[in-house]
Amino acid sequence: MFESVAPIVPVRDLDAALARYRRLGFATRAYDGPQRYGFVDRDSVSLHLTEWAGHDPLTTAASVYLYVTDADAVHASWRSEVEGRLGDPQDTPWGLREFAYVDPDGTLHRVGSPLT
Template identity: 75%
Template sequence: MFDSVAPILPVRDLDAALDRYRDLGFTAHAYEGPQRYGFVERDGVALHLTESPGHDPATTDTAVYLYVGDADAVYAEWAGATGHLHQPRDTPWGLREFSYVDPDGTLHRVGSWLAPPSQP
């Protein structure tokens, strides 16, 4: 049985990334050891951050999908975020979603179901 998952996202500057996630409503803290590593969490969703000074935002294909209760509300909350925020839209696959690309090039797709998903 799986309990949870925490994607590990590369960032160029850990301190700046932790501040950015705090601005997005996450709690954030750095690992206390010698490695430049961080943890962010919001409403039970966890992401890990690893500092990689050679990380190139122009060539990354790092992406994460965040399911939320209300994509429009999260979009409004993230309106001042640094990076590129794209307006919510309804998708053919039944989600109201928007995307946010942060300064490290990570694509965050954020969506809420338009109707409860059907069970197999």
């Protein structure tokens, strides 16, 4: 039985990335060890962050899809908090209300909720 998943996202600066996710409403913590690694959690969503000196947002970026109950509410709460590019919510032909956010590390976050 699969119970959960936690994508590992490359970042250039772990401390900056943890602060960014904290502003977006995630609980954050750095790994207590020699590796530059961190954890971000919000409700049942978990992401792991790995600081990678060779990370290039143009060639080694990641993508995650976050299913939420209300994409418009998440968008409104993120609007003043994000660094990077934040798209407007749109209704999709596949039955979701969604928007895209690309952070300074190049990670694409697609955020969507079911259309009612």
